[in-house]
Amino acid sequence: MIEVRGLTKRFGDVLAVDDLSFDVEPGKVTGFLGPNGAGKSTTMRMMLGLDRPTAGRALVNGRSFATLAEPLREVGALLDPGSLHPGRTGRSHLRVAARANGIPQRRVDEVIEQVGLGSAARRRIKGYSLGMRQRLGIAAALLGDPRVLLFDEPINGLDLDGVRWIRGLLRSLADEGRTVLVSSHLMSEMEQTADRLVVIGRGRLIADATTGEILRGLGHRQVRVRTSQPDELLARLGEHGLTAQRLDGHELQVEGGTAEDVGELANAFSIPLHHLSEVQQSLEAAYLELTGDSVEFHGGVRQPVHTTEAAL
Ligand SMILES: Nc1ncnc2c1ncn2[C@@H]1O[C@H](COP(=O)(O)OP(=O)(O)OP(=O)(O)O)[C@@H](O)[C@H]1O
Ligand SMILES: [Mg+2]
Secondary structure, eight states, rough: EEEEEEEOOOOOEEEEEEEEEEEETSEEEEEEETTTTTSSSHHHHHHHSSSSSEEEEEETTBBBGGGGGSHHHEEEEEEEESSSSSTTHHHHHHHHHHHHTTTHHHHHHHHHHHTTTTGGGGBGGGHHHHHHHHHHHHHHHHHTSEEEEEEEETTTTHHHHHHHHHHHHHHHHTTTTTTEEEEEHHHHHHHHHHEEEEETTTTTTEEEEEEEHHHTTTOOOEEEEEEEEHHHHHHHHHHHTOOEEETTEEEEEEESSSSHHHHHHHHHHHOOOEEEEOOOOOOOHHHHHHGGGGGGOOOOOOOOOOOOOOOO
């Protein structure tokens, strides 16, 4: 369990994390989403005691990281896979970490096995591919068999196999009852991985809900309905506070309610329905809608080229 309360971090003029409060519950994969510079890494660093909050607190299992007796046994983290000693082998890297934290050496071979590093564990890290580095970083996070795990952008730069592997690993860790927080700016990935989403932009909380709730567009869901009596249904929907527009002869698009609302209403007035469905907004679209105002670094937008008769 992680509890974040009023967490704030200021770097000079930059308010990197702005009064964040949310919980990360055990047994679930929680996606931590936000555009570049949103404050995801800074928040995770504060959870791990690597950055000191300007205000507020982040508690792991009810305590601040600094007061945990055996931190590596309570919380494991994958932050920056670049910060590995290139001359060491993967295995010796893990052995050093285990020794420094009073973790039995047999765990080293267990986690090497668990992340599928295999014989590569005996090669030097400088020859590792990005995917191998990522696996080694995850092995280090798992070393103390912690109940709480933080992964900062673990799928960055991985190929499809690597992405699938991480997805499965996160799921199995959560199924074991662990608390799993995984950051990403990739909606499409989180859509398939996370049970809950905490969405931030410019350091502030934008949404904290199940992935399903966010997918349904946080109240922006749309219902499509086809009926032989579109005028009648249009009028009844309007009377009941739902906005609807006509798409073609017999099809309506409804906003402000669920498929159940529309179906019950039609039934109450004996209006026959030929089709009824909820249109799922993709998480990508929901996310852009949520974070649209908070994207700090927009890509340059090319001006459209106009050709006019005068120019020809
Ligand atoms: N040590 C630091 N000194 C000054 N500013 C910092 C420092 N660390 C982060 N920042 C600033 O804080 C803000 C949040 O950065 P952070 O790295 O937490 O974002 P992020 O959500 O992890 O982004 P990304 O998706 O790019 O990893 C940014 O504006 C960043 O420039
Ligand atoms: Mg980051």
